[in-house]
Amino acid sequence: SNPAKVLLSHGNASVEIYLFGATVTSWKVGGVEKIFLSKKAHLDGSKAIRGGIPLVFPHFGTIPTSTLPQHGFARVSTWSRLDPPSETETATSVAFTLSPRAVPAALAAKWPHAFRLTYTVTLTTDTLTTTLKVENTADVAWEFTSLLHTYFATRGVAHVGVKGLEGASFVDKVAEGAPRAVESRTAVIVAGEVDRVYEGVDDKAEVTVTGTGHGDVVVHRTNLPDVVVWNPWTDKAKAMADFGDDEFDNMICVEAGSVAKFISLQPGETWTGGQTLKTA
Numbered sequence: 001s002n003p004a005k006v007l008l009s010h011g012n013a014s015v016e017i018y019l020f021g022a023t024v025t026s027w028k029v030g031g032v033e034k035i036f037l038s039k040k041a042h043l044d045g046s047k048a049i050r051g052g053i054p055l056v057f058p059h060f061g062t063i064p065t066s067t068l069p070q071h072g073f074a075r076v077s078t079w080s081r082l083d084p085p086s087e088t089e090t091a092t093s094v095a096f097t098l099s100p101r102a103v104p105a106a107l108a109a110k111w112p113h114a115f116r117l118t119y120t121v122t123l124t125t126d127t128l129t130t131t132l133k134v135e136n137t138a139d140v141a142w143e144f145t146s147l148l149h150t151y152f153a154t155r156g157v158a159h160v161g162v163k164g165l166e167g168a169s170f171v172d173k174v175a176e177g178a179p180r181a182v183e184s185r186t187a188v189i190v191a192g193e194v195d196r197v198y199e200g201v202d203d204k205a206e207v208t209v210t211g212t213g214h215g216d217v218v219v220h221r222t223n224l225p226d227v228v229v230w231n232p233w234t235d236k237a238k239a240m241a242d243f244g245d246d247e248f249d250n251m252i253c254v255e256a257g258s259v260a261k262f263i264s265l266q267p268g269e270t271w272t273g274g275q276t277l278k279t280a
């Protein structure tokens, strides 16, 4: 067995999680892979894993008040597994933890706050639940944003529709000036570069990824009000060294997060957010 990753299975479902970034890199149900992992992904800890479910913390994208790299350090830190996986009749579960001493020193220095993250991955026969708990272990308040950057596998992204975002307000990061608008379509489709942050989408609204060729997946969110839809399309694909030129056709990112507003945590306080992916 490879100590660098944890494999869980439950019935006919399985999930693979690298300690590097606590990155889920595979979720299979009945032998069907639901998650995209680039053929060019670095799996040796030299770069954030291109694909799977990278964890974004302590901030989404780049922000003026931080010199941390895009999406923060959680996805490029080596996490520790907490206990051995536990299995019940209905689910198999494992948890990982990260605190500042396991963050690369150069990055920890750029965000000098005491914290503890706990990431729990739970597998049932038809669901994958990933939950992040953030604890402020410092004696002063600090703030963060976070997101589960899920890459879904697709066979021809032109067939994909992301449902459940109709009526949601979004920021279009591709359009000049990143204008804000309201989604009018029942399904978001990909026919060019897409990079949109849908903000304040009610937790009760299920987001469904359809037409992937790998079976529909419903995304249930808890405490994650924002949904990012991303496909780099042709030019951005070519510009990414760890992504095949044609792989834009094989993936769509539907990312559940809390990124539109900073979350402030008082000393001793915790915040928990997560998603359940369910085969439809």
Ligand SMILES: O=P(O)(O)OC[C@H]1O[C@H](O)[C@H](O)[C@@H](O)[C@@H]1O
Pocket (backbone or CB within 6 Å): 048, 070, 071, 173, 195, 196, 228, 229, 230, 253, 255
């Ligand atoms: O290349 P990365 O740092 O992994 O970021 C990949 C993408 O993540 C999110 O989806 C952002 O909205 C995109 O703007 C970004 O390009």
